[in-house]
Amino acid sequence: MIEYYDISGCYILRPWAISIWETMQVFFDAEIKKMKIKNCYFPLFVSPGVLQREKDHIEGFAPEVAWVTKSGESDLEVPIAIRPTSETVMYPYYSKWIRGHRDLPLKLNQWCNVVRWEFSHPTPFIRSREFLWQEGHTAFATKDEADTEVLEILELYRRIYEEYLAIPVIKGKKSEMEKFAGGLYTTSVEAFIPNTGRGIQGATSHCLGQNFAKMFEINFENDKGEKAMVWQNSWAYSTRTIGVMVMVHGDDKGLVLPPKVASVQVIIVPVPYKDADTQGIFDACSATLDTLTDAGIRAEVDSRDNYSPGWKYSHWEMKGVPLRIEIGPKDLANNQVRAVRRDNSAKKDIPRDSLVEQVKELLESIQQSLFDAAKVKRDTCIQVINTWEEFTEALSQKKMILAPWCDEEEVEKDVKTRTKGEMGAAKTLCSPFDQPALPEGTKFLSKSFLSNVIGQFVSNAFWFP
């Protein structure tokens, strides 16, 4: 999937990874085009004046911004930043382009690279200094339209995770502390990595409210001839999606790829015994390849003569190919193939004349099984709690905690401080949209704890260690 690179925090995305990215891109790009969102491309570089226009926003990103100060041997007159995200790159032009209500909505998206020069624990896909993403930036006449789009996009992100990557996610709203710097509210899809017991943000869809509109003077004349300010959203998903997939489905043998995103869905391995009809077996492999390819299934034959079948099995298991087809002398004699699933090692003999049908069924079944298995694992890690003792207890067991929550920044900071330990401090994931009712007056914090906080516990929120 990746190769380590000689600059720390940068990784080479090899074809095995990029093909997954492209599959998701084809889906998402077609969906946003149906929503009349158009693609564009803004520059990689930002001038410092523009970058610093929105104070809260830049505070969130400033420590991670990479600066170009030289070209060739010459110093630049003014250092130039590389975009960590493009709000400040784009919005001066939104201000220029939007004049009247007929210019709205303005809905743009770009597929690009961004740079965040983080120093803590670079991890391939999950935390890298350069990554690929799409970023959508939209402006509306009314808050209602903005609110609606936030959720439409979030639903597309859910579909990427659940339908393509076979990863169950929770849709919800980020806490005030964790929301996008400078925005009004942030929604997200959140995944969970059972092996580490950690939640992980999957993708975010932000309502920016009118804060950026104010800073960048994005005004328009509404249909009554009055001056008004736009409502804005921004939303993004990145190559992190691939990292989440690797961590959720991977096992001791290596990668496990969901069939919908695997660039090779079926690997065909000839198994020629010493005295067998080798040519017959190779021909059967080619014929099987043709049959599957014609049916739109992404298949390949591994016909290398310098590796044994056993070596090939391990090789393609490690690479995560969802289904292996073996063809040996017995299969040839019986006009069948043997199919072996990557996810559960189940074997099945398939008659050649029902090949396409049964392979399609198997691939669908693998896709569903991966999702179901991930969901069971995640659900068993969720713990609903009502007291602080239960909270700390669940935390030590690496549970994902659903707890009553007031959404006050001060409380979140306090919880962080109190839970700081080997595992790292507890952090909110989100207040899920779909959640159990909260009886009036619910509390989970003991009196001695945070007794100074006067907050209503407005919803449940997931926390993770």
Next chain:
Amino acid sequence: MIEYYDISGCYILRPWAISIWETMQVFFDAEIKKMKIKNCYFPLFVSPGVLQREKDHIEGFAPEVAWVTKSGESDLEVPIAIRPTSETVMYPYYSKWIRGHRDLPLKLNQWCNVVRWEFSHPTPFIRSREFLWQEGHTAFATKDEADTEVLEILELYRRIYEEYLAIPVIKGKKSEMEKFAGGLYTTSVEAFIPNTGRGIQGATSHCLGQNFAKMFEINFENDKGEKAMVWQNSWAYSTRTIGVMVMVHGDDKGLVLPPKVASVQVIIVPVPYKDADTQGIFDACSATLDTLTDAGIRAEVDSRDNYSPGWKYSHWEMKGVPLRIEIGPKDLANNQVRAVRRDNSAKKDIPRDSLVEQVKELLESIQQSLFDAAKVKRDTCIQVINTWEEFTEALSQKKMILAPWCDEEEVEKDVKTRTKGEMGAAKTLCSPFDQPALPEGTKFLSKSFLSNVIGQFVSNAFWFP
């Protein structure tokens, strides 16, 4: 198409431009995938040690390299370059990945941005400090395979220009002086801008030979068990393609878009006179839109009520939409529409019941006419010459000159010096693959001129002022 940006030499590519880029990308990406070339993504950043490994190559790019020296408030330990192209980014890993002949060919491509911090005359699309491109990088066991691929890719570039952008191009080989820094030979497709009398490089397909393989130690064990060195190619086309299209087809009214790449192929304008059946006209526009859209034609209705039909005509002409459909009371009465071509203003009444068929014909005809017109214009600018006097005379007339040529760097430099003037110095475009035979002993240079050059005039080459 573009918006100027607050950093000189950087431009915003608006949806009208990006949709053209995407259309070409869909074509080219599918074609290279048929050739078993796979997409990948290498980092934006290069460490200085790697960048400087190939001396000739870096000499060509060094003055234009942008350097990152700071992140947040901290200085980086070592400055890091932004890729101007990715040979030096990729080839250390080719050396790692390629071990034996079974690892070959290695054929990768990436779609990305690159940065060349040029200071001379930034021009949108044509010469910008950041641009989008694809770059292919392939390695083969034999020179034959490399040579073959160079021309296969060049043919795809020809098709992009001729079939999509309706621009005639000349395929050929660059001179020694103009070839890719560090490569063995460079082939290109060359276009011509009649209005300025200047040739312009359209896209390049390089055979790198074994020079980079030597510098980056890209060796393999061949099928005889001997150590051998790979043969490499690299090839690229960029958003410059769009700039060439703008310059070749544009006219006094603005852009002219070839139908195959236009994001809107047909704009439908209602023409409601005072006493007319306005609702009927708008309904006919909607019905026309549906009919065209269902037939796969990219159409839109301009139903804005705050602009006159005349204003809309000019607006969409300026934006280059290939075909306008007007629907007024008379059209409604006769169950027809009026079609007006952007390229030659020809008008045609089309009965509603043959709408799709005739619109398709018109779009094909416009595509062909644009190509034909550009070819006629270009061909009239080509001048075949045989003496130095003819050469300088043709140069002053802004002709594209086809002249006998020895392909020696010293001669090209001398011609440059001698022709330096208001127009700029004469430069070779390429030695076209398809060219008139050259009688043995051909000369065009007088004795007094370059008498010290002992060169055979091996082929004709195009030159431009």
